[in-house]
Amino acid sequence: MEFGTALFLLKKGYKVARRGWNGKGMFLYYVPANSYPAQTEAAKEHFGDMVDYGAYIAMKTAQGNVVPWLASQTDVLAEDWEIIK
Numbered sequence: 001m002e003f004g005t006a007l008f009l010l011k012k013g014y015k016v017a018r019r020g021w022n023g024k025g026m027f028l029y030y031v032p033a034n035s036y037p038a039q040t041e042a043a044k045e046h047f048g049d050m051v052d053y054g055a056y057i058a059m060k061t062a063q064g065n066v067v068p069w070l071a072s073q074t075d076v077l078a079e080d081w082e083i084i085k
Helices: 003-011 041-047 073-077
Strands: 015-018 027-031 034-037 050-053 056-060 066-068 081-084
Touching (some): 003 015, 003 027
Antiparallel strands (some): 015 027, 027 056, 034 050
16 A cells, blocks of 8 residues: 555554565554653753653564654655554
């Protein structure tokens, strides 16, 4: 499927990945806007006890952790997106 469809499905709660990704078990998921307790003094000084954040796309990496994800031009133009069950 194309990236636009994958993005639509992410917002509906599905996990997606590119068929061409080499990393085992990698996938994307949508994280809606929310807040979390400040973890550092710098965050506490600027935001107070809670840090608000905007919605973003997260990636479960091949190493088993989670990072924010940004699409490359190749990702946006790819047609090998698929739903992960």
